[in-house]
Amino acid sequence: MSRTLLSLSLALSLLAACSAPAPAAPPVVATGVDADAWADIPAGPFQFGLHGEAAAVDYDFAMMVTDVTTAQYARYLNAALTAGAVRVAEGRVLGFYPGDPFHGLKHEERIDAGDYLHVPLDDPSTRVRWDGQIFSAPPEYADHPMVMVTWFGANAYCAFNEWRLPSDLEWEKAARGPDGRSYPWGEDIARNQANFYSSHDLFESLAGIGGDTTPVGFYNGGTHAGYATLSNASPYGLYDMAGNVWQWTGSVYEGVHYRSLRGGSKDTYAYNLRAYTINNATPTYFSPAVGFRCAR
Numbered sequence: 574m575s576r577t578l579l580s581l582s583l584a585l586s587l588l589a590a591c592s593a594p595a596p597a598a599p600p601v602v603a604t605g606v607d608a609d610a611w612a613d614i615p616a617g618p619f620q621f622g623l624h625g626e627a628a629a630v631d632y633d634f635a636m637m638v639t640d641v642t643t644a645q646y647a648r649y650l651n652a653a654l655t656a657g658a659v660r661v662a663e664g665r666v667l668g669f670y671p672g673d674p675f676h677g678l679k680h681e682e683r684i685d686a687g688d689y690l691h692v693p694l695d696d697p698s699t700r701v702r703w704d705g706q707i708f709s710a711p712p713e714y715a716d717h718p719m720v721m722v723t724w725f726g727a728n729a730y731c732a733f734n735e736w737r738l739p740s741d742l743e744w745e746k747a748a749r750g751p752d753g754r755s756y757p758w759g760e761d762i763a764r765n766q767a768n769f770y771s772s773h774d775l776f777e778s779l780a781g782i783g784g785d786t787t788p789v790g791f792y793n794g795g796t797h798a799g800y801a802t803l804s805n806a807s808p809y810g811l812y813d814m815a816g817n818v819w820q821w822t823g824s825v826y827e828g829v830h831y832r833s834l835r836g837g838s839k840d841t842y843a844y845n846l847r848a849y850t851i852n853n854a855t856p857t858y859f860s861p862a863v864g865f866r867c868a869r
Contacts, residue, residue, distance in 0.1 A: 606790025738823030750808030
């Protein structure tokens with residue numbers, strides 16, 4: 574499968590996100606969406622990619638209704654630390670990865686077996702807190718997506734729970750459904766339907782242009798703290814498959830060390846929220862605009 578290069582606008586937005594200071598603490602907003610819920614996605618054909626190529630997933634599977642939250646990831650880190658699956662060293666959470674096959678192709682980088690960065694604890698944008706003994710999530714970000722997590726950290730979370738990151742095909746089918754729509758909900762996007770650059774949502778008003786993440790499931794058609802939203806649920810009931818944070822996928826392609834990112838984020842323009850947009854980054858990359866969800 575050919576890989577999509579980062580466009581200049583995406584690259585600049587990701588770099589800006591990585592260097593931006595942590596925003597002011599947002600208010601706690603209960604969306605009513607269960608972050609522990611899963612949605613079933615049936616086997617069947619769908620349209621994949623910009624040109625609507627015929628594709629299919631020939632098995633039923635399930636995906637998390639929301640992105641993994643900061644609170645969920647903090648609970649996982651405590652369990653994984655106790656189990657010896659991760660360790661803390663020099664302000665970083667590290668964990669073992671068995672490596673990928675290396676073909677020596679042009680621009681390919683080796684990923685050998687070893688310990689890799691999962692979460693940088695010493696970065697001001699990291700929301701998980703570590704007091705030297707336990708991990709915790711600050712209340713104002715407990716229900717927001719877990720960010721500042723590398724592909725290795727996302728993959729490890731899913732594997733620890735006996736789940737996995739969704740493949741590119743699975744992710745796009747779950748986002749678009751069988752009818753080839755551009756956004757999870759249809760063909761058009763409104764400012765109050767997803768969290769994207771200059772969407773003027775409640776949290777952007779507090780944090781300034783570029784904004785902050787929103788709680789998972791915030792755009793569910795409800796009114797939160799006086800801000801009326803439209804639902805951005807996919808045909809299978811998954812929220813935030815467009816906007817808020819880019820989502821890591823689990824596809825590993827022969828001769829390519831980059832990993833796919835899907836869905837757009839709070840820092841990208843509306844057109845980059847289309848479900849067929851594919852971004853990518855090295856698996857050690859982390860950002861305030863990158864998170865993930867799991868499949869099974």
